[in-house]
Amino acid sequence: MPHTPDSRALSREEFLERLRALSARYWSSHPFHQRMHAGDLSRAELRAWAANRWCYQDALPRKDAAIIANCPVPEVRRLWLERVVYHDGAVSGEGGREDWLRLCAALGLSRAEVVDERHVVPGVRFAVDAYVTFARTRPWEIGVASGLTEMFAGHLMRRRVTDVLAHYPWIDRAALAYFTTRVEAVRDEGKVAVDIVLTHCRTREQQDEAIAALSFKCDVLWSMLDAISACPR
């Protein structure tokens, strides 16, 4: 489809600047994460966090598959498929979901009680469902934009590994494989996703929708931690 240049469109630099400005609303500044990084969470709180975040981890490949299903661009579908394989693993027993379950096991949660989601609170389920529905129902490039919180995630994950090892000595490094592995992937995936959004959101309307999508995603993550914070300590 030929593009008519939009005179109101932001330059790549301005657009990127507007997206990056949303880092102020990222969940790194949520009080629950701040308590986690300061070593103030009880074992019960860490377990509630891991069991609830499982819901998010489990939804990611479905969210990414929804973006693929909506996307008419083969090069983007090929790139995006790597995300599904990353989380589900190339074979059974591998991948991000399995690494998350290993972290849960190290925190004292059985596989069965995580996978059946008995500990997942309604606010987390609502937030995660909203994220998957967003990817299913919005244009594919706007779905990609909603995942751009990954631009902010690398720094937070690196700090998480250091802070968790320092403050919760009963958790060993092997249990944190999800994060130690994910840090590298997020850096590369983040660059790919930013480039896709900057390239495919060309009109001012699309750019504004992409910024709103990233804002929505900040709300999804923040709401998850609000709901997790209300779990018994």
Ligand SMILES: O=C(O)c1cc(C(=O)O)c2c(n1)C(=O)C(=O)c1cc(C(=O)O)[nH]c1-2
């Ligand atoms: O630990 C974190 O703080 C964190 C944050 C995010 C994020 O910002 O959405 C993701 C992840 N981790 C993550 O591990 C991950 O696989 C991931 C995928 C996505 C996404 O929206 O597609 N976000 C994130």
